[in-house]
């Protein structure tokens with residue numbers, strides 16, 4: 001039986017992206033296959049769960065929720081575990097919301113049938129420092145587009161416009177109705193970033209890509 005390292009399970013409201021403010025149950029997986037320069041989820045504690053143990057814990061949350069957010073780290077690293085969780089929760093009535101770095105294509109292919117929403121990162125090389133992931137992102141977005149998907153890019157002081165142009169091309173080619181969320185790096189100068197983000201939003205508008213600027217609200221409000 002496949003186990004997973006999970007850092008925390010809790011309920012709160014979504015603090016990022018186009019489902020901002022929706023009430024969710026969060027399952028935060030420990031561990032990631034990337035190491036982004038701006039990462040603020042360097043976790044140091046986890047508990048090991050079997051699939052049925054996670055499902056039992058989820059059942060303790062009895063309010064009305066938009067969905068269960070599987071987040072991280074990178075949840076798709078625990079593909080076999082998630083497959084079993086989805087099987088066990090099939091009649092539970094919860095929708096499944098995947099927050100992902102958009103790199104594990106084969107894993108997504110296996111799970112996409114049981115996912116309702118995909119919140120996919122686009123790792124701009126000049127933001128993340130992770131090198132060129134565009135081909136992988138392209139393949140991933142093709143699979144994710146089977147369901148409702150929006151994209152999220154972290155914009156930093158050092159982000160270059162050439163990355164935005166690649167992202168625009170990719171979105172127009174693969175998933176033209178998907179929204180691109182431009183998210184300022186919360187550790188950098190907000191005034192400088194605001195100007196940059198406004199310019200990037202205008203570039204998207206000219207290119208006919210739907211873009212919006214949404215900061216991480218839970219950091220501004222102190223919400224978990």
Ligand code: SF4
Pocket residue numbers: 032033034035036038039040041072073074101
């Ligand atoms: S993908 Fe997300 S969790 Fe992984 S290193 Fe990058 S920012 Fe951190």
